[in-house]
Amino acid sequence: MATIYQVSELAGVSLATVSRVINNTVPVREATRLKVEAAMQELGYRPNSVAQSLASNRSNSIGIVVSELGGPFYGELLSRIENEFRAAGKHVIIAAGHSNADLERDSIEFLRSRNCDALILHVEAVDDAYLVELAESGLPFVLINRMVAGIEERCITLDNEQGGYLATEYMLQQGHRDIAYISGPLWKHDAQERYNGHQKALAKFGIGENKALFYEGDFQETGGVNGFNHLREQGHTFTALVCANDEMASGAITAVHEAGLDIPEQVAVIGFDNINFSHYTHPKLTTIDYPVAEIGQMAARWVLKRVYQRPIEDLQALFIPQLIVRDST
Amino acid sequence: MATIYQVSELAGVSLATVSRVINNTVPVREATRLKVEAAMQELGYRPNSVAQSLASNRSNSIGIVVSELGGPFYGELLSRIENEFRAAGKHVIIAAGHSNADLERDSIEFLRSRNCDALILHVEAVDDAYLVELAESGLPFVLINRMVAGIEERCITLDNEQGGYLATEYMLQQGHRDIAYISGPLWKHDAQERYNGHQKALAKFGIGENKALFYEGDFQETGGVNGFNHLREQGHTFTALVCANDEMASGAITAVHEAGLDIPEQVAVIGFDNINFSHYTHPKLTTIDYPVAEIGQMAARWVLKRVYQRPIEDLQALFIPQLIVRDST
DNA sequence: TTGTATGCGTTATCAG
DNA sequence: CTGATAACGCATACAA
Numbered sequence: 309m310a311t312i313y314q315v316s317e318l319a320g321v322s323l324a325t326v327s328r329v330i331n332n333t334v335p336v337r338e339a340t341r342l343k344v345e346a347a348m349q350e351l352g353y354r355p356n357s358v359a360q361s362l363a364s365n366r367s368n369s370i371g372i373v374v375s376e377l378g379g380p381f382y383g384e385l386l387s388r389i390e391n392e393f394r395a396a397g398k399h400v401i402i403a404a405g406h407s408n409a410d411l412e413r414d415s416i417e418f419l420r421s422r423n424c425d426a427l428i429l430h431v432e433a434v435d436d437a438y439l440v441e442l443a444e445s446g447l448p449f450v451l452i453n454r455m456v457a458g459i460e461e462r463c464i465t466l467d468n469e470q471g472g473y474l475a476t477e478y479m480l481q482q483g484h485r486d487i488a489y490i491s492g493p494l495w496k497h498d499a500q501e502r503y504n505g506h507q508k509a510l511a512k513f514g515i516g517e518n519k520a521l522f523y524e525g526d527f528q529e530t531g532g533v534n535g536f537n538h539l540r541e542q543g544h545t546f547t548a549l550v551c552a553n554d555e556m557a558s559g560a561i562t563a564v565h566e567a568g569l570d571i572p573e574q575v576a577v578i579g580f581d582n583i584n585f586s587h588y589t590h591p592k593l594t595t596i597d598y599p600v601a602e603i604g605q606m607a608a609r610w611v612l613k614r615v616y617q618r619p620i621e622d623l624q625a626l627f628i629p630q631l632i633v634r635d636s637t
Numbered sequence: 638m639a640t641i642y643q644v645s646e647l648a649g650v651s652l653a654t655v656s657r658v659i660n661n662t663v664p665v666r667e668a669t670r671l672k673v674e675a676a677m678q679e680l681g682y683r684p685n686s687v688a689q690s691l692a693s694n695r696s697n698s699i700g701i702v703v704s705e706l707g708g709p710f711y712g713e714l715l716s717r718i719e720n721e722f723r724a725a726g727k728h729v730i731i732a733a734g735h736s737n738a739d740l741e742r743d744s745i746e747f748l749r750s751r752n753c754d755a756l757i758l759h760v761e762a763v764d765d766a767y768l769v770e771l772a773e774s775g776l777p778f779v780l781i782n783r784m785v786a787g788i789e790e791r792c793i794t795l796d797n798e799q800g801g802y803l804a805t806e807y808m809l810q811q812g813h814r815d816i817a818y819i820s821g822p823l824w825k826h827d828a829q830e831r832y833n834g835h836q837k838a839l840a841k842f843g844i845g846e847n848k849a850l851f852y853e854g855d856f857q858e859t860g861g862v863n864g865f866n867h868l869r870e871q872g873h874t875f876t877a878l879v880c881a882n883d884e885m886a887s888g889a890i891t892a893v894h895e896a897g898l899d900i901p902e903q904v905a906v907i908g909f910d911n912i913n914f915s916h917y918t919h920p921k922l923t924t925i926d927y928p929v930a931e932i933g934q935m936a937a938r939w940v941l942k943r944v945y946q947r948p949i950e951d952l953q954a955l956f957i958p959q960l961i962v963r964d965s966t
Numbered sequence: 967t968t969g970t971a972t973g974c975g976t977t978a979t980c981a982g
Numbered sequence: 983c984t985g986a987t988a989a990c991g992c993a994t995a996c997a998a
Contacts, residue, residue: 359991590919
């Protein structure tokens with residue numbers, strides 16, 4: 309790979325001048341610029357961004373940590389973020405945290421050591437203190453789907469409790485009174501919040517908690533299958549099933565079918581997230597919309613504004629979930 | 638962030654020695670090592686990998702280019718690759734090519750300028766010549782799902798033609814004779830190959846091509862919807878529908894339902910890829926399995942072996958697709 | 967407008 | 983086994 313030095317030699321100018329036309333920071337005489345550009349062209353020169361990064365302490369790259377690279381939710385999120393940054397000439401470096409505190413910390417440290425200008429984090433396992441400390445270290449970052457006291461201005465969240473509330477409230481309004489709930493792992497903030505919303509809705513209708521109608525799943529499809537089967541075995545009948553995400557709802561739907569029951573006639577099912585295959589299910593899944601794309605875009609804009617000083621007006625920090633009624637309720 | 642220099646000062650050794658304990662390249666006296674480690678600990682030192690990369694011309698990071706970050710196919714692929722590398726202490730930098738030659742080239746250049754030790758490419762738009770040239774430049778890379786003459790040893794592919802053949806052959810064996818085909822964009826290698834397989838199967842059964850039973854889609858769900866509707870309008874009836882991927886098959890299934898037809902009684906449908914939500918459809922989708930996970934893992938191993946000299950034995954270059962029979966046929 | 971010199975944080979090549 | 987010291991490729995004050 310050609311270096312800036314070779315370019316300067318070929319163009320008959322100093323190395324500094326080449327750097328100037330590359331970054332077009334200070335004015336360069338037109339003739340000189342042309343000479344340099346010709347030389348770059350001829351040598352097929354591409355700046356070494358590692359060296360640029362080391363010298364300037366800026367990398368034009370943004371680090372992203374998500375729990376998993378696969379799955380419809382993260383795919384959509386990553387896709388949107390990458391799009392937004394590519395349009396701005398920035399690049400993303402992605403790492404997976406696998407919902408594990410060590411791996412999450414690891415990923416963050418890795419990205420920081422790669423000189424990322426900013427981070428976008430969807431982390432679930434590291435504790436609040438770590439994040440607050442991270443903020444104090446001066447590293448700019450946004451937190452997605454999690455509200456941490458002390459760094460509220462860096463948090464972009466969905467009102468998960470409200471979403472959980474909406475789902476159950478809808479079931480109640482439809483006349484259901486025996487409502488089962490398949491939760492995500494309760495140590496995850498969003499799972500806990502969604503469940504809180506569920507309880508709140510029940511309380512509003514004067515319905516007490518029934519442990520036999522609760523199952524703590526894993527946010528995966530199998531969690532939905534196991535959840536439904538487990539709930540049936542408890543012996544307490546129910547006519548509605550609220551699932552804390554669409555994957556589990558899909559699993560539950562399969563299990564309901566296998567149990568020979570009809571949806572929604574015998575069991576109504578609702579999910580959460582509105583991931584893009586939620587209408588592939590049969591019947592099409594009623595769910596709570598999680599505006600992933602908007603949130604991803606907002607996180608990217610936060611960075612563009614705060615770190616790269618782009619003129620961006622409306623930064624929205626809290627998103628409100630919406631009920632999407634389809635055929636499973 | 639603490640630098641290696643500060644560590645050396647605190648430990649009372651030279652900067653070079655610190656570097657040695659970090660990389661434990663040449664032996665260091667135990668006492669010295671302990672002093673240095675203590676100093677690193679105290680300062681919370683983390684090596685700056687940008688500087689490491691610049692100095693060593695090695696980055697321990699692998700660049701990956703895929704068409705999209707979202708979607709079940711790429712999600713699974715990325716996830717698997719990242720897993721494999723993380724276990725080996727390597728990291729991935731991901732860029733999207735969006736099936737566009739300029740963006741693909743751009744992504745590749747970006748990754749190369751980030752000093753990636755190797756690249757894993759799932760590119761569709763850049764031409765063979767570019768890739769051959771890239772290989773000659775000395776950059777190690779593997780190509781996924783594409784066979785390019787001259788650099789066969791860097792290609793890891795699925796036998797797409799065989800897959801296309803299997804799908805249609807199965808329909809024929811089931812007694813279908815009027816078989817419609819919804820293809821991917823034919824400029825994409827895999828789409829073309831799958832279609833070739835389809836034609837081959839037809840030919841084997843002595844059935845000629847019928848333009849009215851062909852539709853060129855976009856590999857997206859909507860392509861399946863539009864495809865089915867278009868095919869019906871052609872007036873030529875068919876009892877089987879072969880789709881070049883599962884997304885289009887899902888769309889087609891929806892369209893078939895909306896047309897008031899039963900699957901598989903009136904129209905049998907088969908997909909391709911066996912992406913993980915293909916059993917969420919109703920009825921569950923018969924399809925051709927694309928072993929994404931294995932292929933992703935193989936690509937990662939190729940790099941570990943060839944670039945990092947890890948002792949890995951079995952590198953498989955060609956994968957054979959398999960028919961997965963479910964309920965849609 | 968352009969050139970010179972220095973530094974960014976490491977690795978690597980030499981001597982000791 | 984350890985310590986100077988020169989790269990690595992580029993950005994950037996400072997001069998000119």
